[in-house]
Amino acid sequence: MKARTAIVSFLLFSGGLVGGIFSSHFLNGNDKTETISTASQTTHFASDASTATEKTLIATPAEKDLLTQLDARLKQEIAHREELETQLAKLELRVELLDSNRSLTPEPPLDSAIGQGPQIPPAAGGLNAENLIASGVNADTANELVAHWNRYQLEQLELRDTAAREGWLNSEQFRERASALQESRKSLREEIGDDKYDRYLYESGDNNRVAVNSVIAGSAAESIGLRSGDIIIAYAGSRTFSGRELQNATRDGSRSETVTIELLRDGESLELSVPRGPLGIMLDAVRLAPD
Incomplete structure (x- = not known):
């Protein structure tokens, strides 16, 4: 057990x-x-x-396709914007060309006297060889002037377009380049003479005369009797077609030497003597038919 x-x-x-x-x-x-x-x-x-x-x-194929479409649309918008900027620059230049010889001095009141005789509106469509020939310019010179004018307009358009695209439109560089283009007009003036150059400016729609807008009290201009509305034709024997040319002429030569001012007042030609130097006047740029 x-x-x-x-x-x-x-x-x-x-x-x-x-x-x-x-x-x-x-x-x-x-x-x-x-x-x-x-x-x-x-x-x-x-x-x-x-x-x-x-x-x-x-990315899926659909996403890739969408990205491609968006990229193409972006490029189109950029191109469209650049085209609009170019058109705007051309329009702004056209406005400047209609006023290319305007004086740098202040503009007058709308009711102020700006010179003798009616002001002629700018010529439409640019410089015309037939008008030049009709005014006494020979055919070869007329065609040469038209070619020069067209070249000048294109160069200004190119300059402004380039400056707008590259961002230096309102810079010292632009002003220097524009001044260089203006110098080409001076050489043309030397080639064809003052009378034909005067006709060239008028037919191209540019201002070709300098008018006295107002006289500063106590100035040399007041002392010799310059008046509002006087058209200054020449200073010290040199024709003046713009306010800038007149200003440059007052700075040339010896200060205080006596020079002669040729002017047009009420349709009559006058000559006044004045010491070389600042005149003390406000200027207008006007466009009048050459005699």
């Missing part, structure tokens, strides 16, 4: 031991399996995230 009890106890102990080992092995195996499974899932998740990131960096 004791022996049987001992055997049963041994068997129960052995069974419990085996069961414990098995349970321990099984549980450890599950832990490893779960660990492996979890690691696998983590790796799989990381792989999916990487793939998703790659997909976001690669």
Whole structure:
């Protein structure tokens, strides 16, 4: 009986031991399996995230097509804006050309006297060879003047367009280049003479006379009797077609030397003597038909 009890106890102990080992092995195996499974899932998740990131960096064909369309539209808008800027520059230049010989002095009131005789509106369509020939200029000279005028207008357009595109329209560089173009007119004047140059300015629609707008009290102009409305034809023997030319003439030669001013007053020619130097007058640039 004791022996049987001992055997049963041994068997129960052995069974419990085996069961414990098995349970321990099984549980450890599950832990490893779960660990492996979890690691696998983590790796799989990381792989999916990487793939998703790659997909976001690669544009679809539809997106590429949209970007191409937007780029083309942007280029069209830029080209359109540049064209508008060019047209604006040309319009501004046209306004300046109609007033190219205007004096730098202040403009007069609308009701002030600005010279004798009616003012002629600028010629339409630019310089005309037929008008020059009709006024006494020979055909060869007329054609040469027209060619020079056309070249001058194109050079001004090109200068202003370039300055507008490159951003130096209202700069000292632009003023220097514009002055250089004006110098080309001086050389033309020397080639054809004052009378033909006068006709050239008039037929091209430019101002060709300088008028006295007002006289400053106590000035040299007042002392010699210059009046508002006088047209200054020449200063010290040099014809004056613009306010700038008159200003330059007053600075030439010796200060205070006596010079002669030729002018037109009420249709009559007059000569006045004045010391060379500032006259003390406000000027208007006007356009009158040559005699």
